[in-house]
Amino acid sequence: MATDPACIFCKIVRKEINAQEVLRDEHVVAFRDLNPQAPTHILVVPTEHAAHLSDFTQTAEDVRAARLLAAASELGRRFGTNGYRVVINEGPDAGQSVHHLHAHVLAGRHLAWPPG
Ligand code: 5GP
Ligand code: ZN
Numbered sequence: 713m714a715t716d717p718a719c720i721f722c723k724i725v726r727k728e729i730n731a732q733e734v735l736r737d738e739h740v741v742a743f744r745d746l747n748p749q750a751p752t753h754i755l756v757v758p759t760e761h762a763a764h765l766s767d768f769t770q771t772a773e774d775v776r777a778a779r780l781l782a783a784a785s786e787l788g789r790r791f792g793t794n795g796y797r798v799v800i801n802e803g804p805d806a807g808q809s810v811h812h813l814h815a816h817v818l819a820g821r822h823l824a825w826p827p828g
Contacts, residue, residue: 714760721757721812735787739779742787742817751820752791756784763811764802784815792819799827 715722724731724743731743734754745753758780762768769777781798788796796819801808 714762716761716812719761719812721755721810721814722761725757725759735783737779737783739776740783742783745816749816750818750823752796752818754787754791754817755814756780756787756817757812757814762813764808765800765813766802768813780813780815784817787817788819791817795819797823 715726720729723729725741731741733741733743735742735756739759740756741759742754742756745755758768758772758776760772760776762771768780784798788798796817799816799818800813801816
């Protein structure tokens with residue numbers, strides 16, 4: 713399985729560092745964000761390392777790509793009784809700070825649009 717020894721989210725996938733996990737299977741791990749921006753703020757990461765969404769969509773099997781979106785939706789429905797938002801940041805303009813693809817699932821408050 714593709715993994716990056718220095719990557720913080722690969723370390724969470726390998727359970728080398730702790731995270732508050734809410735879902736784990738063969739394809740994804742989901743855990744609570746360390747610095748939550750909403751009452752529910754969960755990150756969903758593929759278990760194989762891919763730095764960005766555009767790498768992942770070019771290299772991952774369709775089942776793995778589909779699972780990322782399905783897991784985000786399952787968690788949104790579980791925690792966002794009044795709706796939820798799924799966000800993926802890629803690159804400097806979007807403010808990506810961890811270079812292992814992750815979908816943010818935000819819920820539990822009204823989320824303004826457009827985002828900042
Ligand atoms: P980005 O800005 O790359 O889209 O989001 C990275 C997210 O990862 C941030 O919301 C940040 O709070 C979260 N984060 C960074 N390091 C850790 C960590 O070690 N554990 C957890 N649970 N979240 C982290
Ligand atoms: Zn990684």
